[in-house]
């Protein structure tokens with residue numbers, strides 16, 4: 287499979303990203319409690335795992351089935367940022383989608399629609415997942431790709447980049463289908479034309495109908511057919527006006543968000559690259575969506591590795607599904623000492639389950655993020671051993687904040703983004 291090999295010099299990233307996404311979608315269809323697509327990033331797998339726990343706690347279930355169009359309608363969309371050490375592509379497929387929501391094994395909602403599934407496929411340039419690495423704790427030698435779950439000999443955990451290429455994020459947009467309005471518009475047009483014609487010539491029509499001769503009746507039928515024909519044209523014009531108004535109103539409604547997105551696209555990479563030259567906005571979006579997922583699906587924040595704010599209660603325990611749909615806003619940022627602080631808004635499609643009631647919403651979440659300005663954001667080049675400052679034990683500090691042996695905190699913000707504030711707008 288080409289997707290698991292180290293990048294070649296002249297790689298066709300567009301086609302490869304489509305192939306990775308194709309496999310990802312196939313694996314999503316067969317994913318269950320034990321398996322999640324291998325094409326997914328660690329963060330995406332982890333949030334899917336947390337979501338599964340949330341669904342279990344609510345006795346709820348979501349079953350989504352994606353079917354490709356016969357001719358596999360697909361493409362690679364315009365991405366937000368240029369390639370740095372991260373190479374990013376936004377492959378998409380047009381799909382027939384069926385989503386079913388269950389509570390207590392009872393079907394509560396079913397959606398069948400055509401959607402475009404967009405995703406972010408990411409490579410890390412020159413990442414050599416087969417390089418050998420000597421465990422600093424026990425000296426065992428293993429390949430980088432084996433270390434992602436820790437040293438197989440002594441269990442020491444490491445901070446390192448994902449084994450790219452991976453899908454870091456995906457979302458679906460409904461394929462707008464206005465054609466359903468065409469027939470009603472034409473019927474309205476015909477009824478209107480016939481009604482108008484009948485009203486204007488009421489006396490003549492009565493005279494023609496009551497006439498004993500055949501000719502006036504044929505003439506009447508001819509006029510009625512002409513009126514109906516004019517009605518079809520009117521109906522079609524009505525449909526055209528309706529479609530244009532609908533598209534325009536949708537574009538106007540989302541215009542402020544689009545402006546925010548463009549502002550984010552220009553300002554955030556410029557700000558970040560002053561101290562992190564390989565910053566990639568497309569890669570960052572994967573991180574951001576994962577952080578929102580972790581904050582929504584983690585019931586208890588007290589041992590949540592990525593939450594370093596004031597003690598807080600999770601207020602989003604009714605959310606059972608969450609998907610980014612393309613808009614975000616870079617509010618502001620500042621640097622204080624060795625840390626950078628970022629205020630971000632992100633738009634999500636959410637599904638709530640309250641009791642046995644399922645409802646869909648659009649939510650905007652706001653986050654205050656923090657990270658050490660000296661953090662190396664690609665551990666592919668330098669692997670960090672995770673060691674408790676107090677007792678020296680190694681544990682997965684990307685998922686647990688406190689050392690399980692001596693309960694000292696591990697400061698993951700020295701290496702990666704953490705959340706200081708999280709709320710809904």
Ligand SMILES: [Zn+2]
Pocket residue numbers: 421422423424425426437438439440441442
């Ligand atoms: Zn070891």
Ligand SMILES: [Zn+2]
Pocket residue numbers: 674675676677678679689690691692693694
């Ligand atoms: Zn410890």
